[in-house]
Amino acid sequence: MTDIKTILVPVDGSKGSDKAVDFAISLAQVYKAKVNFLYIANINQLAINACLSDAILDAVTKAGDSVLDKALEKVPHGMQAEAFSETGSPAVTILEFVQENKNDMIVMGSRGLGVVKGVLLGSVSQYVVENAKCPVVIAK
Template structure:
């Protein structure tokens, strides 16, 4: 990892995704990297696409835009930040997007599961670690 020009940070509004943004900023400041912030609306959890009303889709889009804006506002003006909102399965969408933008690094927040919170990776971060086309840094 000697040349990190594009850092992908998937966000969901959680504390761990906020910490992932903070870590990505530290790395970007050293390498003068672009930070790509990605929000993925997990439509699969809401309902089948054909059954979603316009009001639900509008609410999901609005919530995603607010999360992206909050995350982008954390990035210092001296760094280039690009925000993107997608819909679909977060795991696959994140790895596909990393490939599409030719990310040099993915910085993603972890999440604990059950009683062993903090020990196990969340299913999305685990998938990204295993399938990303570049190195992935998981932030607790």
């Protein structure tokens, strides 16, 4: 396998996401890699109206911060980790983030908190597996 220096872990607070965090930390220890946690506020699900109120945006931001803090708390002392928060379509945002930040691998849960479920994989994980240009590990 190629040299793994950074691992991206999209997080949403789901059980699958928690498993991905644990697995990514284990991999990062083996490769001595940095872990990037990414929370994405799915504006597709939130944007019922064209305008989102400040209260909704604040609630989404706080939820994201909480999920990211929980992931960062699991990182052992001495391991490099960073948290990022974005808004957009999760699948597309994950792939854009990987490319812009030159992550070497993606570790993600098979299903998240999304409303629409895929048959075998969640729609986000399925899209990422099919379109990523780096290795993708699905933690179950």
